[in-house]
Amino acid sequence: MVITSEKNEFIKNIKKLSDKKYRYEKRLFFVEGKNSVFEALKSGFEVVHLLVAEDFNVDFQIEKEKIVFVDERVFKKISDTVAPQMIMAVIKMPKWEVNDIVKEGGFYVILDEVQDPGNVGTIIRSADAFNVDGIFAINNTVDIYNPKVLRSTMGSIFHLPVVNDVEPSKLFDVLKKNGIRILSTSLKAEKYIYDFDISKNVALIFGNESRGVNSDLDEFVDDSFKIPMDGMAESLNVSVAASICLYESERQRLIK
Numbered sequence: 001m002v003i004t005s006e007k008n009e010f011i012k013n014i015k016k017l018s019d020k021k022y023r024y025e026k027r028l029f030f031v032e033g034k035n036s037v038f039e040a041l042k043s044g045f046e047v048v049h050l051l052v053a054e055d056f057n058v059d060f061q062i063e064k065e066k067i068v069f070v071d072e073r074v075f076k077k078i079s080d081t082v083a084p085q086m087i088m089a090v091i092k093m094p095k096w097e098v099n100d101i102v103k104e105g106g107f108y109v110i111l112d113e114v115q116d117p118g119n120v121g122t123i124i125r126s127a128d129a130f131n132v133d134g135i136f137a138i139n140n141t142v143d144i145y146n147p148k149v150l151r152s153t154m155g156s157i158f159h160l161p162v163v164n165d166v167e168p169s170k171l172f173d174v175l176k177k178n179g180i181r182i183l184s185t186s187l188k189a190e191k192y193i194y195d196f197d198i199s200k201n202v203a204l205i206f207g208n209e210s211r212g213v214n215s216d217l218d219e220f221v222d223d224s225f226k227i228p229m230d231g232m233a234e235s236l237n238v239s240v241a242a243s244i245c246l247y248e249s250e251r252q253r254l255i256k
Contacts, residue, residue: 002054004071006078011070014051014090015078020143027093029145031157032081037089039155046092051075053086080147093145096163098136098171104178106133107249108203110171112213113139114238119209120144121152122239128156130246131253135162136171139214172220175203184213185241186224187234193225193245199252206242 003011016022017030028048031040040047041060050062054069070078075086102108109132114120120142127135137144144150144164150157175182183196184205198204205221207213213221227236227244236244 002069002071003074006074008074010068011074011078014049014088017090018080018147020146023093023143023145028090029093029150030088030090030147031150031155032079032088032147033085033151034087036150036153036155037087039158040089040091043158045094045158047089048092049090051078051088051090056086081151094161096134096161098163098166098174101134101161101163102174102178102180103133104180105200106178106180107131107198107200108133108175108180109135109242109246110182110203110205111135111137111141112205112217113208113211114141114206116209116238117142117146117148118152119237119239120146121149121154123206123242124149124153124160124162125156126239126243126246128153128159130243130250132160132246134160136166137162137164138166138168138171168217168220181222182220184217184221184224185226185245186212187226189224189226191223191225192228193248194228196223196225197252198245198249199256202249204242204245204249206238206245209238 017028023029031037041062047066049068050066051068051070052058053072053075058067076084109127111120124135142149144162179201181202183202205213227241
């Protein structure tokens with residue numbers, strides 16, 4: 001059976017998952033594209049539905065009752081992309097707990113009011129590449145299950161814990177109890193990133209695209225650093241800065 005109407009109740013509910021409030025009410029989100037769906041199916045995430053165009057060759061290991069065939073025209077209506085690949089997975093949100101993620105010796109990223117979905121997605125992807133143990137989004141950082149964020153992660157959202165809307169004081173309390181040093185980026189810092197051992201036992205905070213890290217967090221921060229730059233640019237895009245810092249952490253681990 002193929003769904004051929006965008007007025008179908010099931011289709012209308014899938015489309016509503018683009019809205020953050022509805023996503024959290026149902027504790028569901030969706031990813032599109034063969035690569036992201038494949039990563040979702042490989043992970044421990046629970047795939048609730050697999051939507052595909054009627055002529056799509058389903059070569060994934062998934063229960064047949066979870067597969068929903070959709071008319072191509074209808075699929076384009078619910079897709080968040082201009083040229084959809086005609087495959088979409090609806091997935092149950094995991095229930096990550098800060099206490100279960102933070103461990104002594106770990107390496108973590110904190111996103112403080114990072115607003116651009118592309119930046120957040122890119123940071124998640126870099127964190128996956130450079131072996132980060134967990135990411136925590138605080139202070140109105142864009143929702144990690146925003147379709148644009150998920151698309152930018154290229155499937156990395158399924159490889160490490162990423163926790164949304166974490167209460168800052170609780171997060172920092174857990175980090176401190178586990179001996180994790182908290183460092184933030186700052187253009188006013190006197191020290192450079194390579195002045196610190198960031199190979200482990202550290203959480204790096206990356207702040208808002210225009211304002212940087214909120215001063216309200218100063219009481220929790222152990223120290224701050226900047227990235228050396230000899231060119232004319234005054235600052236770096238936050239996802240670029242984060243990727244440089246995460247690479248430096250990986251470099252330090254490799255030379256030890």
